[in-house]
Amino acid sequence: MSGAAAGGASSCIGAAAASGSAAGSSTVGTGGGVGVAGRLPSRVLEHIFSYLELPDLMRCSLVCWHWNNCLADENSEVWRSLCSRSLSEEAMRSDILCNLPTYKGKLKSYQHALSSHDCSRNVYVKKNGFTLHRNPIAQSTDGARGKIGFSEGRHAWEIWWEGPLGTVAVIGIATKRAPMQCQGYVALLGSDDQSWGWNLVDNNLLHNGEVNGNFPQCNNAPKYQIGERIRVILDMEDKTLAFERGFEFLGVAFRGLPKACLFPAVSAVYGNTEVTMVYLGKPLDG
Numbered sequence: 001m002s003g004a005a006a007g008g009a010s011s012c013i014g015a016a017a018a019s020g021s022a023a024g025s026s027t028v029g030t031g032g033g034v035g036v037a038g039r040l041p042s043r044v045l046e047h048i049f050s051y052l053e054l055p056d057l058m059r060c061s062l063v064c065w066h067w068n069n070c071l072a073d074e075n076s077e078v079w080r081s082l083c084s085r086s087l088s089e090e091a092m093r094s095d096i097l098c099n100l101p102t103y104k105g106k107l108k109s110y111q112h113a114l115s116s117h118d119c120s121r122n123v124y125v126k127k128n129g130f131t132l133h134r135n136p137i138a139q140s141t142d143g144a145r146g147k148i149g150f151s152e153g154r155h156a157w158e159i160w161w162e163g164p165l166g167t168v169a170v171i172g173i174a175t176k177r178a179p180m181q182c183q184g185y186v187a188l189l190g191s192d193d194q195s196w197g198w199n200l201v202d203n204n205l206l207h208n209g210e211v212n213g214n215f216p217q218c219n220n221a222p223k224y225q226i227g228e229r230i231r232v233i234l235d236m237e238d239k240t241l242a243f244e245r246g247f248e249f250l251g252v253a254f255r256g257l258p259k260a261c262l263f264p265a266v267s268a269v270y271g272n273t274e275v276t277m278v279y280l281g282k283p284l285d286g
Helices: 003-022 042-049 054-060 065-070 077-086 089-093 103-111
Strands: 114-119 123-125 131-134 140-146 154-161 169-174 181-183 195-199 204-207 210-214 230-235 240-245 248-254 263-268 274-281
Touching (some): 054 077, 089 103, 114 263, 140 169, 154 263, 204 248
Antiparallel strands (some): 140 263, 154 230, 169 195, 240 248
C-alpha cells in the first residue's frame, strides 16, 4: 500500500472511529457495528489496521465489538507491524523482551521504558530503547525515570545491571519532583521524601535520607549478581512496593506509599555501566 493509500485508510478509519464515538459508548457495549465499517471482514480490517499508529488503534478498539475483537489478538499482524515500526531491530532480536510473549506486550513495554528526556545529563538510553548507559563522569550520581508513572492499579517491571554496580546501585520509584542527578557517589533514590529505593550493593532500603532496614529480611541475604533480573511490583491500591528475584518473592519493601504519581526509577555511579528496564504490565498473583 502506498503512502497516499495508507493515509487514505487512516482518514477513513478515523472518520468511522469518530462516528462510533459520536454514537455513544453503548455501541461497544451492545455489540453492534458502525454501518458498513462494522461489517467489514476481519482480514480486511486487520490489513487496514496494520498501517495505523497506536493512538488510532486505541480509538478503533472503541468503535464496536467487531473492531475490538479484531484488535484483541495481541500477536496479530496489526501488532507485529506496529512493533516492527516502533521498536529497534536489536530489541526484537535480543532476549531483552524474552518475558513478553506478545507483540502488544512488547510495544507497551517500550512505551513505559526509561526516558531519555527525564534523566541525568550524564546518562543516555541506547538505541535498543530499553538500556540506560552511564557515562564515566567522576563524582556524580545519575538516575532516570520511566516514561510513564502510576497513580492507580498494580504494575510490574524487571530491572537488571549489565555492568559493575560500583559503590551504590539503587532501584525503586520516584515522584516527578525527585532529583535525577547529584554530586558525589550517594544513594540518590531514597535521599529525600520523593523517592524510595533498594541499594543492591549493601541490601539497604532507603527513603527520606534514612536507611529503613535491610532487605530482604533474612540472614546472610545473597548479594546481587550482575545480569540477574529483579522484578519490581508496585501496588497503588495497597500502596506497597515489593521485589522478586527469579521466582522468589522477597517481600514487601515499602508500605504506606503516598497517593501520587510514582515512576519506575534507577540511579547509578559506575562509569560505563548499563541498566535495563522492561515493563511487564499487571503482575501475576501466586
